[in-house]
Amino acid sequence: MTNDTLLFDPPAMPLVPVKGDSRQFPLRRIFCVGRNYAAHAAEMGNEVDREAPFYFTKSAHALCLSGASIPYSLGTQDCHYEMELVVAIGASALKVGPDEAMKVVMGFACGIDLTRRDLQGAAKDKRRPWDLGKDFENAALIGAITPADEFGKPADRRIALLHDGAVAQEARLSDMVWSVPEVIAHLSGFYHLLPGDLIYTGTPAGVGPVHPGSVLRGEIDGLEPVEVAIAPAL
Template identity: 60%
Template sequence: MSLFDLPSHPDVPVKGESEGYPVRRIFCVGRNYAAHAAELGNEVPEAPFYFTKMPAHLVLSGAELPYPPGTANYHHEMEFVIAIGAPVFRCTPEEGLAAVYGYAAGLDMTRRDLQNEAKDQRRPWDLSKDFEGAAVIGEITKAAEFGPVSDQKIVLTVDGETRQDATLAELIHSVPDVIAHLSGYYHLEPGDLIYTGTPAGVSAVEAGAVLEGSVEGLAPVSLTLGAAE
């Protein structure tokens, strides 16, 4: 028996299924689009690098959340998300691709001012990347239905204005390569999500903003920002 009960984080809806996808861990790839790296003044990494978010900070598409505390420069990052469906460890790209359960549209929300401060001081990014509501996800579509990852469009609008507009062909590190690389450091398991990075066009959003993101072939993802607490 525990001293107290912890709130459960939501299972992600799966298209065509009555049961949801339970989330175990959330990995995020940094700087996986060259144009995004350039807009923030960063070099393109030779190999993927990662940060993480807690499953407790995941919310489903359609959420309405307050503008987060501790920031005056809150940014959207639209992302293509991989949902792992089979165990893989030190796998090849081909084995990694075979382990994909499905894909989803997601948002990696970022307190950019805190991230810039952390970079300047060579400190971890946790305060900027891992907080309540920092990961948003739409319904998962199974990999077989989605088909091969190629040049599908990835788009984000804020209050109806397009902010991010790219294709998945612009990913520096492909889906199978990311899974193979990450599996060299972790035993990946069903329930693991991988946010694959954001295209160029990230920018600040204010209280009251409505964010709507899409990846061609997937259910959309949306988030509404309320007033600050």
Template identity: 70%
Template sequence: MKPLFELPAPPMVPVSGQDVGFPVRRIFCVGRNYAAHAAEMGHEVDREAPFYFTKTPWAICLSGATVPYPLETNDCHHEMEFVVAIGAPAFRVTQGDAMAAVYGYAAGLDMTRRDLQQQGKDKRRPWDLGKDFEDAAVIGAITPAATFGNIADQQIRLTVDGVVTQEAVLSDLIWSIPELISHLSRFYHLMPGDLIYTGTPAGVGPVVPGNELHGAISGLEPVVLTIGEPE
């Protein structure tokens, strides 16, 4: 059958040093994956299993953009994240085999309409309005895994208007990257094009129009975002 209308091509993320793009299929996000962040949000660390929420590919926003302050919120927050790009199928993989599915890594921002997220929590409803919206999944260029090397004590850091707001090391992750991939692959057929935003360190906070955000992870290209005036 013929489609009623044509959809845009999936968004693509640049690959560092190459003239190719990584097409985005799905976006998985890990909740409360740094102990200090869980504490600042008033939660105990859940060590039974990781948990997730999702964003649509159309939430992707490439580094360097200026975006309007998000719609229908008075409390938009930044959340700096280490992003894993999946480049091979993974289904029910062991932790030992999980890293074979990784194409590369990127610095990202999980932008959050915190007031709408809290409303969902208070009413025991989904978080979608708080997490999945236009320009809510900001991402820098992807660095291939072989270039980045092993995940260890690389620094993850965010500044807002030059002031450090978030800072940690990747070894602070509660659930490691092999654990996350193995666990997710029990519930989904992970495929090339999937992204995993692996959680944010402590120090999340509000942004306002005019703010310039600069996120850095050692060994990766930065993620940069400017907050514009609301529409």
């Protein structure tokens, strides 16, 4: 397709670096699991739905790579960090079972879901979608992807977020209500998962607000960290 067939240049495809590989992971879609740690659900005044996981999505434009300095988000007075394990899908998955789910995982990464908490709360109060609170520029932070065969199983590895050098969130991946295989299996019953999809698997307790000047560092044992600095708002 030549440029004279388009009204404007299409956006560049978001790419995520892969540890130990010169090739990068081309992003297709971002899925996020809500309330997947009981302690976080409790701190937000919610109960965990143990019948099935639930999801929200973020657009590709929300992706932001580790090492960036990003402006404080527009339209909010209460932007929060949420540290998460990210699953990178590398093969087709349609109606897979939990026993087969891990076969479609290409790798894992550290991620931070930024949330405009005041806007999310206002939407909840009016029983409206969460888009303004969750899906915005630089709202899906991610570190380099570590291949699945190098990382192994999530098991009970430590997950933590440091805010300005102090530990703000800390838990074990085994604390997740819905495990990675269970999430993939359930989600693949509603979407045909394909290479390039990312799944943010939920956050532990300890979420809190960022501010201009904040430095965030997310860590999971065995993965490359995700780091970002918050600059003044535009």
